[in-house]
Amino acid sequence: MGMTFDERGRPSADAALCTGCGACARICPDGVLAIEDGLPRAGTGGFMGCIACGHCACVCPTGAMRVEGRGMRADDVVGIPPADARATADALEALLLARRSVRQFTDREVDRATVDRILAMVSTAPMGIPPHEVSVLVFHGRDKVRAFAADAAVSFERAAKFFNPVTLTLMRPFLGKSGHALLRDFVRPLMQALVSEHARGRDAFTYGAPLAMLFHTSAVGDPTDCHIAATYAMLAAESLGLGSCLLGTAQAFERDKTFRAKYGIPPGNKIGLALTIGHPAVHFTRAVRRRLASVRFA
Numbered sequence: 001m002g003m004t005f006d007e008r009g010r011p012s013a014d015a016a017l018c019t020g021c022g023a024c025a026r027i028c029p030d031g032v033l034a035i036e037d038g039l040p041r042a043g044t045g046g047f048m049g050c051i052a053c054g055h056c057a058c059v060c061p062t063g064a065m066r067v068e069g070r071g072m073r074a075d076d077v078v079g080i081p082p083a084d085a086r087a088t089a090d091a092l093e094a095l096l097l098a099r100r101s102v103r104q105f106t107d108r109e110v111d112r113a114t115v116d117r118i119l120a121m122v123s124t125a126p127m128g129i130p131p132h133e134v135s136v137l138v139f140h141g142r143d144k145v146r147a148f149a150a151d152a153a154v155s156f157e158r159a160a161k162f163f164n165p166v167t168l169t170l171m172r173p174f175l176g177k178s179g180h181a182l183l184r185d186f187v188r189p190l191m192q193a194l195v196s197e198h199a200r201g202r203d204a205f206t207y208g209a210p211l212a213m214l215f216h217t218s219a220v221g222d223p224t225d226c227h228i229a230a231t232y233a234m235l236a237a238e239s240l241g242l243g244s245c246l247l248g249t250a251q252a253f254e255r256d257k258t259f260r261a262k263y264g265i266p267p268g269n270k271i272g273l274a275l276t277i278g279h280p281a282v283h284f285t286r287a288v289r290r291r292l293a294s295v296r297f298a
């Protein structure tokens with residue numbers, strides 16, 4: 001299911017359950033619902049109309065509201081976890097503070113149930129506009145990840161060749177000074193380093209992990225959705241006792257038609273981040289508190 005700009009969600013209320021309280025109409029971000037004759041009716045107002053965000057169904061005190069369309073099904077609305085089952089701020093902050101990028105993994109594989117649980121948590125991630133435009137390519141098992149890393153090395157080599165000094169000089173007017181410097185002084189040397197590490201038998205891309213995920217989004221999806229989904233996966237993995245590392249180098253596949261064709265990434269899709277996951281072979285004893293570049297209250 002891809003995003004369409006013409007399809008609208010279809011909110012409806014079960015007249016037997018609806019009390020006409022209007023909570024659904026009040027919460028609708030686009031003002032699509034109005035109470036008429038005691039029941040919520042979807043009008044044509046708002047900027048986009050119903051995008052099937054599901055807020056009306058989630059706020060309804062009697063379970064009368066349902067929304068279908070735009071990839072949403074009525075049974076996607078599920079019971080909400082009770083307050084005492086949710087992470088407290090202390091628990092969440094502890095998880096965030098204890099997390100470190102992990103680049104050394106034990107030999108243990110990640111079982112399928114755990115992979116599915118991570119994906120279930122990822123699917124709760126917010127997106128620019130529903131439905132989810134994010135796709136996840138899962139490399140489950142060391143052999144799959146190893147093959148992915150080998151294909152990545154070829155892709156890195158292509159990227160390094162493409163961003164050669166002559167091409168970069170020609171592209172400079174379009175890239176600007178900082179874009180040009182980024183590609184010349186960071187991206188190209190990094191691609192070259194990853195290729196030579198791979199040639200030496202060292203996987204400096206996925207770090208020999210037993211699980212990797214590549215996040216990509218459709219042409220109409222917000223590229224940020226991928227980053228949010230990958231971040232959710234990283235935190236989900238952490239909560240399950242796994243270590244992970246985000247891999248921005250996956251961007252190198254963006255222009256690589258061979259790589260995309262092999263892994264079935266549709267031509268228009270934008271590649272976001274990859275995440276490498278496994279059982280950590282390192283044990284951190286200290287955490288880091290970092291400072292943001294700036295915080296200013298306007």
Ligand SMILES: Cc1cc2nc3c(=O)[nH]c(=O)nc-3n(C[C@H](O)[C@H](O)[C@H](O)COP(=O)(O)O)c2cc1C
Binds near residue numbers: 100273
């Ligand atoms: C957008 C993004 C891209 C990243 N790409 C890579 C990568 O390609 N390879 C890698 O080893 N680490 C990568 N990282 C991990 C960072 O290097 C890591 O988060 C940083 O060193 C801070 O360490 P911490 O995660 O332990 O706090 C990436 C992180 C982010 C947020």
